[in-house]
Amino acid sequence: MKDLLTVRNLTKSFDENGPVVDSLDFEVKEHEIFALLGPSGCGKTTCLRLISGFERADHGEVRIDGHLLESPDHHVAPQDRGIGFVFQDYALFPHLSVIDNVAFGLTDIPKHKRHVYAEEVLCRTGMGDYKDRNPSELSGGQQQRVALARAIAPKPKLVLLDEPFSNLDAMLRDSMRKEVRDILKKAGMSALLVTHDQEEALSFADRIAVMNDGHIEQVGTPEEVYYNPKTKFVAQFLGRTNIFHADANGSSEVNTNLGALRLNADAKGHVLCSIRPEHLTLEKPTNQKPEEVGTVLGREFKGHDITYHVKLSGEKYLVHTDNRVLFEPNDAVVIKPLESAVILEDED
Numbered sequence: 001m002k003d004l005l006t007v008r009n010l011t012k013s014f015d016e017n018g019p020v021v022d023s024l025d026f027e028v029k030e031h032e033i034f035a036l037l038g039p040s041g042c043g044k045t046t047c048l049r050l051i052s053g054f055e056r057a058d059h060g061e062v063r064i065d066g067h068l069l070e071s072p073d074h075h076v077a078p079q080d081r082g083i084g085f086v087f088q089d090y091a092l093f094p095h096l097s098v099i100d101n102v103a104f105g106l107t108d109i110p111k112h113k114r115h116v117y118a119e120e121v122l123c124r125t126g127m128g129d130y131k132d133r134n135p136s137e138l139s140g141g142q143q144q145r146v147a148l149a150r151a152i153a154p155k156p157k158l159v160l161l162d163e164p165f166s167n168l169d170a171m172l173r174d175s176m177r178k179e180v181r182d183i184l185k186k187a188g189m190s191a192l193l194v195t196h197d198q199e200e201a202l203s204f205a206d207r208i209a210v211m212n213d214g215h216i217e218q219v220g221t222p223e224e225v226y227y228n229p230k231t232k233f234v235a236q237f238l239g240r241t242n243i244f245h246a247d248a249n250g251s252s253e254v255n256t257n258l259g260a261l262r263l264n265a266d267a268k269g270h271v272l273c274s275i276r277p278e279h280l281t282l283e284k285p286t287n288q289k290p291e292e293v294g295t296v297l298g299r300e301f302k303g304h305d306i307t308y309h310v311k312l313s314g315e316k317y318l319v320h321t322d323n324r325v326l327f328e329p330n331d332a333v334v335i336k337p338l339e340s341a342v343i344l345e346d347e348d
């Protein structure tokens with residue numbers, strides 16, 4: 001697929017505290033849903049504001065379809081960038097009806113056709129029956145659909161979504177994510193989502209850039225960043241994990257507290273590793289040596305699965321099993337790896 005949005009060396013500082021967006025490089029392809037994922041304050045919204053034209057860049061550039069939109073000495077106004085925007089609080093015009101909210105940006109269409117087309121787009125987002133209401137007469141999920149209809153109606157090349165699901169309750173959030181993704185995919189639009197919610201990024205996006213402190217740590221598909229994190233930050237931000245050091249001898253197997261463990265690549269020397277709790281399981285001890293037997297410290301029962309906290313050779317491990325693996329606190333257990341551990345870049 002062709003690159004639609006290209007971001008190169010994008011950098012922005014607000015004060016002497018250094019860049020809040022630091023040399024960002026990524027691209028969003030045509031028809032792709034891409035997420036910028038990171039903790040609060042890591043610079044996601046600032047990046048979105050630089051792409052949409054609400055903020056000026058100190059260094060670097062933003063292009064759509066090869067056309068320069070932003071650089072230190074070039075600035076295309078937000079309304080001329082061909083970008084749609086769905087804000088966290090939806091930002092609907094309170095004094096306009098639903099249909100007028102959507103028709104508002106359709107300046108390229110003759111006036112008499114705007115309402116017909118706006119209604120068509122509202123129907124696509126399931127809001128056709130609500131066209132004459134005011135935004136204050138809608139639920140959060142309905143306002144969300146109108147905001148999306150307004151953003152996609154002018155057929156922008158790219159839609160930016162700034163934490164668009166954060167004001168919805170958990171049940172609605174799940175269904176809206178799926179609906180919005182389906183609408184964007186059917187419309188063949190590219191989208192850039194900003195979120196601090198890893199589950200949202202993993203389930204909504206085709207690819208994810210994981211951000212930390214102004215820079216991107218890793219870009220990949222949800223599966224790549226989850227199963228093959230490159231850094232400790234990515235491993236820990238994407239979900240719970242076990243981090244440990246091991247001494248490798250040039251092969252892809254190491255001896256650890258967990259016994260012989262496979263690695264995702266050959267390695268030599270002291271390496272930092274991560275293994276997800278669901279890639280470990282627990283068994284009853286049989287004839288293991290005492291140092292190979294751990295103790296259950298506690299467990300979190302979640303119905304369909306259980307997370308165990310286990311102490312082994314002075315280290316604590318998380319083990320995530322299905323609900324048929326049943327142990328009690330203080331039980332003696334053996335931790336069995338089910339998958340390879342992943343080698344991380346060691347910053348120490």
Ligand code: ATP
Nearest residue numbers: 014015020038039040041042043044045046047196
């Ligand atoms: P959140 O998830 O909480 O919205 P974020 O990752 O989107 O966070 P930004 O809103 O981009 O982060 O903010 C990054 C940093 O830049 C923060 O430390 C913030 O205080 C600072 N910042 C953002 N806008 C401005 C501004 N206009 N003036 C000064 N500092 C700012």
